[in-house]
Amino acid sequence: MTTPPTYADVGDAAVRIAGHAHRTPVLTSRRVDAELGATLFFKCENLQRTGAFKFRGAFNALSRFDGEQRRAGVVAYSSGNHAQAIALSAHILGIPATIVMPRDAPASKVAATRGYGAAVVEYDRYAQDREEIGRTLAATRGLTLVPPYDHPDVIAGQGTATKELIEEVGPLDALFVCLGGGGLLSGAALAARELSPNCRIHGVEPEAGDDGLRSFRSGTVVHIDTPATIADGAQTQHLGALTFEIIRREVDDIHTVSDAELVAAMRIFASTLKIVVEPTGCLAFAAVRRLAATMAGQRIGVLVSGGNIDLDRFTALLTASSGGLVPH
Amino acid sequence: MTTPPTYADVGDAAVRIAGHAHRTPVLTSRRVDAELGATLFFKCENLQRTGAFKFRGAFNALSRFDGEQRRAGVVAYSSGNHAQAIALSAHILGIPATIVMPRDAPASKVAATRGYGAAVVEYDRYAQDREEIGRTLAATRGLTLVPPYDHPDVIAGQGTATKELIEEVGPLDALFVCLGGGGLLSGAALAARELSPNCRIHGVEPEAGDDGLRSFRSGTVVHIDTPATIADGAQTQHLGALTFEIIRREVDDIHTVSDAELVAAMRIFASTLKIVVEPTGCLAFAAVRRLAATMAGQRIGVLVSGGNIDLDRFTALLTASSGGLVPH
Numbered sequence: 305m306t307t308p309p310t311y312a313d314v315g316d317a318a319v320r321i322a323g324h325a326h327r328t329p330v331l332t333s334r335r336v337d338a339e340l341g342a343t344l345f346f347k348c349e350n351l352q353r354t355g356a357f358k359f360r361g362a363f364n365a366l367s368r369f370d371g372e373q374r375r376a377g378v379v380a381y382s383s384g385n386h387a388q389a390i391a392l393s394a395h396i397l398g399i400p401a402t403i404v405m406p407r408d409a410p411a412s413k414v415a416a417t418r419g420y421g422a423a424v425v426e427y428d429r430y431a432q433d434r435e436e437i438g439r440t441l442a443a444t445r446g447l448t449l450v451p452p453y454d455h456p457d458v459i460a461g462q463g464t465a466t467k468e469l470i471e472e473v474g475p476l477d478a479l480f481v482c483l484g485g486g487g488l489l490s491g492a493a494l495a496a497r498e499l500s501p502n503c504r505i506h507g508v509e510p511e512a513g514d515d516g517l518r519s520f521r522s523g524t525v526v527h528i529d530t531p532a533t534i535a536d537g538a539q540t541q542h543l544g545a546l547t548f549e550i551i552r553r554e555v556d557d558i559h560t561v562s563d564a565e566l567v568a569a570m571r572i573f574a575s576t577l578k579i580v581v582e583p584t585g586c587l588a589f590a591a592v593r594r595l596a597a598t599m600a601g602q603r604i605g606v607l608v609s610g611g612n613i614d615l616d617r618f619t620a621l622l623t624a625s626s627g628g629l630v631p632h
Numbered sequence: 633m634t635t636p637p638t639y640a641d642v643g644d645a646a647v648r649i650a651g652h653a654h655r656t657p658v659l660t661s662r663r664v665d666a667e668l669g670a671t672l673f674f675k676c677e678n679l680q681r682t683g684a685f686k687f688r689g690a691f692n693a694l695s696r697f698d699g700e701q702r703r704a705g706v707v708a709y710s711s712g713n714h715a716q717a718i719a720l721s722a723h724i725l726g727i728p729a730t731i732v733m734p735r736d737a738p739a740s741k742v743a744a745t746r747g748y749g750a751a752v753v754e755y756d757r758y759a760q761d762r763e764e765i766g767r768t769l770a771a772t773r774g775l776t777l778v779p780p781y782d783h784p785d786v787i788a789g790q791g792t793a794t795k796e797l798i799e800e801v802g803p804l805d806a807l808f809v810c811l812g813g814g815g816l817l818s819g820a821a822l823a824a825r826e827l828s829p830n831c832r833i834h835g836v837e838p839e840a841g842d843d844g845l846r847s848f849r850s851g852t853v854v855h856i857d858t859p860a861t862i863a864d865g866a867q868t869q870h871l872g873a874l875t876f877e878i879i880r881r882e883v884d885d886i887h888t889v890s891d892a893e894l895v896a897a898m899r900i901f902a903s904t905l906k907i908v909v910e911p912t913g914c915l916a917f918a919a920v921r922r923l924a925a926t927m928a929g930q931r932i933g934v935l936v937s938g939g940n941i942d943l944d945r946f947t948a949l950l951t952a953s954s955g956g957l958v959p960h
Contacts, residue, residue, distance in 0.1 A: 329657035331679060334720075335747075350906045351659060392662075419663075571943060578678045578908040578939030611906030615899060616954055619947040626944055 309456040311498040314463035317364040340596040347469040350611025358389035364461030379447040381434040386452040391420035453487030454544025463491030475500040477602035480588035483507035484538035486547030493554035507558040508591040517558040537584030561590040567625040582613040637784040639826040642791035645692040668924040675797040678939025686717035692789030707775040709762040714780040719748035781815030782872025791819030803828040805930035808916035811835035812866035814875030821882035835886040836919040865912030889918040895953040910941040
């Protein structure tokens with residue numbers, strides 16, 4: 305099995321992405337702090353290139369391609385933020401990119417991926433297996449497959465967000481990170497454990513998709529059906545082998561939050577912090593809001609993972625929630 | 633008459649506000665740049681404390697109070713961002729604050745102002761004159777009045793946003809700034825003229841309230857009725873004496889944009905840049921979008937002045953515009 309990355313790999317990734325990834329701002333809010341009785345630091349990866357942290361891991365992974373790999377190209381399967389992250393990274397590095405996307409993916413995401421110069425291969429998500437298509441393309445065309453989370457260079461790249469956060473604001477008492485496949489959480493854990501050793505590291509996933517929590521408790525990777533949640537970036541069915549190994553070793557606790565709690569957090573992001581955050585990006589803050597009473601006076605890092613949500617969907621969620629309903 | 637401030641005053645203001653005002657991030661977007669054929673730098677004052685640039689000028693002005701002024705307190709009249717900026721600045725500096733607000737101001741704004749510890753004096757905006765109430769309070773209680781824009785310390789404070797922008801990204805070919813009473817534009821002009829001498833400086837106001845443009849062309853301050861526009865921060869009736877003097881001397885051109893153009897800009901801020909911007913904060917970008925073809929390849933600074941808009945209003949504007957309608 306592949307060896308999991310270490311903090312040294314996060315440091316190397318930070319050098320590789322410097323000047324390519326944005327050093328995203330850390331926002332604070334006196335009002336939020338007063339309401340929760342703690343000091344929160346929001347690391348805004350929704351303001352990252354392509355609108356999500358995924359650019360960090362993708363760019364780091366592609367930067368490590370050798371000459372032959374660069375010539376042949378990269379293949380990735382994703383309907384979401386990983387697709388655009390690979391497409392833009394490949395464009396910057398001059399590497400041909402092929403992205404396997406479901407035929408019914410939002411037109412805006414397909415267009416964005418093509419806009420970065422990537423070739424899009426469509427598949428039927430009900431009849432075909434995207435991982436198999438990816439492997440076949442890799443084998444027949446000599447492409448290198450970069451998976452969305454279970455890869456040492458991807459994990460190390462994602463860890464740079466937490467490295468920047470702690471270097472900017474200093475040691476933390478707690479860090480909250482969304483959990484889907486575990487790329488961001490495992491990278492964050494490597495960075496936080498090194499740079500802020502006493503920081504408690506929390507993963508947060510949607511209630512409907514609690515495979516991470518069940519895996520964490522049982523000590524073995526639990527597989528589930530695709531969960532029904534508005535947090536589309538956390539609709540993964542299982543953790544990766546590498547991400548799970550790091551998470552079980554370094555993470556202190558895993559929590560779940562409801563879709564209604566995600567929308568409540570989304571409202572505060574928009575009204576108080578003036579930022580647009582996708583549902584998955586609201587996971588960490590939603591958990592902090594629920595647990596704040598147990599963390600009075602603490603310095604808490606919150607990773608805001610992404611901001612990619614169709615505007616109509618965004619306004620529909622906010623409009624419905626002001627009347628008490630959360631559309632699914 | 634009071635002497636207008638100079639760039640030296642902007643430099644002094646920057647020292648005073650350091651550590652109190654946020655050094656707001658500058659955002660860029662590859663997609664926006666590709667669409668407009670220029671390189672845009674968005675200075676995000678919607679992410680400033682109290683959600684708008686006004687904190688800079690207010691804090692600078694209050695920092696210059698002498699001991700007697702500090703003990704007696706400050707008075708300001710505003711239903712908008714200046715109120716909260718004065719209230720928070722006074723709170724930080726331990727100065728009693730009284731804010732004159734219309735009785736029908738949004739409850740959220742009154743609550744926010746009180747939340748910063750200020751006393752709120754309500755008045756009837758149809759029957760009473762807020763400036764007279766402010767002057768009376770100042771005279772009878774010994775309070776110092778800090779007006780929203782026509783004050784040297786306020787102008788110098790607002791100039792720090794442009795100082796930070798140019799220091800961070802380097803010289804600009806053009807700078808676009810919203811125009812209401814002229815505090816932000818005149819401060820920006822002082823900073824840009826000094827730090828980027830060849831930069832063309834543009835003011836932008838709502839079509840319905842083109843008093844700035846008419847004043848600029850006629851060489852004398854034009855007064856208008858309160859204009860009907862969604863840009864509530866630019867519903868001023870006239871420029872100030874000081875702001876006009878700086879604007880006529882340093883600004884190269886003034887433009888107007890429609891409410892529909894403001895909403896179109898607001899959509900791009902939310903969907904592409906992932907930020908919430910109030911209508912007034914969309915003025916500068918709306919003008920850049922209209923004029924982009926004449927500025928191909930240029931480096932353009934865009935001041936995003938604020939993000940204070942009720943969430944229901946925000947979603948209503950975005951929802952209506954997706955169907956082609958703009959509610960007034």
